[in-house]
Amino acid sequence: MKVALIQMNSGSDKAANIKAARELIEKAIAEENPDWISLPEVFDFMGGSLADKLAAAEEIPGGPAYSMMQELARKHGVYIHGGSILERIEGENRVGNTTVAFDRQGKEVARYRKIHMFDITAPDGQEYKESKAYRPGDTVVTYQCDDITVGCSICYDVRFPDLFAALADKGAEMIALPAAFTLQTGKDHWEVLCRARAIETETYFCAAGQTGTHMQGNEVRSTYGHSLVADPWGHVVAKASDGVGYVAARIDPERVKKVRAMIPVAQHKKRLS
Numbered sequence: 001m002k003v004a005l006i007q008m009n010s011g012s013d014k015a016a017n018i019k020a021a022r023e024l025i026e027k028a029i030a031e032e033n034p035d036w037i038s039l040p041e042v043f044d045f046m047g048g049s050l051a052d053k054l055a056a057a058e059e060i061p062g063g064p065a066y067s068m069m070q071e072l073a074r075k076h077g078v079y080i081h082g083g084s085i086l087e088r089i090e091g092e093n094r095v096g097n098t099t100v101a102f103d104r105q106g107k108e109v110a111r112y113r114k115i116h117m118f119d120i121t122a123p124d125g126q127e128y129k130e131s132k133a134y135r136p137g138d139t140v141v142t143y144q145c146d147d148i149t150v151g152c153s154i155c156y157d158v159r160f161p162d163l164f165a166a167l168a169d170k171g172a173e174m175i176a177l178p179a180a181f182t183l184q185t186g187k188d189h190w191e192v193l194c195r196a197r198a199i200e201t202e203t204y205f206c207a208a209g210q211t212g213t214h215m216q217g218n219e220v221r222s223t224y225g226h227s228l229v230a231d232p233w234g235h236v237v238a239k240a241s242d243g244v245g246y247v248a249a250r251i252d253p254e255r256v257k258k259v260r261a262m263i264p265v266a267q268h269k270k271r272l273s
Helices: 014-032 050-056 064-076 155-159 161-169 183-201 253-262
Strands: 002-007 036-038 079-081 085-088 095-102 108-113 119-121 127-129 142-145 148-152 174-176 204-207 211-216 219-224 228-230 236-239 245-250
Touching: 002 014, 002 204, 002 228, 014 036, 014 064, 014 245, 050 085, 064 079, 064 095, 095 148, 108 142, 108 148, 148 161, 155 183, 161 183, 174 183, 183 204, 183 219, 183 228, 183 236, 228 245, 236 245
Parallel strands: 002 036, 036 079, 148 174, 174 204
Antiparallel strands: 002 245, 079 095, 085 095, 095 108, 119 127, 142 148, 204 228, 211 219, 228 236
8 A cells, every 4th residue: 555645834824725735635646646645733724823723623524624635535536634624613612633534435434633732831932732722532543444454643642652552452554643743842752753653553654744834823833844654663664854745655564464473562462550
């Protein structure tokens, strides 16, 4: 199976973001003919105030970001892992940071809401308080992409190994991590965390990221990019450079089986109290 990871520089113009995502998906399909495509985290809208996020959020199903992905999945006969979009939640004054995945017929096959909220103060002093704007999810989600089981996660989730152990327990052979990793943390932690999650779960790890700068109120914020695919042994087999674009790689289910046979972590796992 061939995968393509879309790397974007989204901002607070939703229509422009969706247009850019469409063009990058079409380009990746024309040049690489992938079976599965992932967009980055909040590809439809980055930055802005909570009021701006609420205004940009869309009900699922429906809405322009959802419809674009559904249309292209059906048109090209590919799986589209919808990074994440802002989900409008009835009766809630926050939005969902939500992945929606579509099969080759454009049917929704998975929906995952980001579980772990990025409530930190970065090394440069910038504060990130996602829980003020986003309502967290609480469900571990996998889906079938042809013969491969795909596990869902988003960005800050990567720091919580228990989620990835749960995905592996549910049969994940490939894990998607759409992200908008900060430059401050990404330069030191991005690759090592992605590789660690691939090694401990013995899965392919596909991490599509945001890159470049965007405005958060009056602050300029920078995302790290460097979208990558790591194999079950932890090797980075494809990695994007700086800037907008995509990276592609091949996923080999036999490689997953071979690594799990060599080091049968799942069989050796102990339940500790």
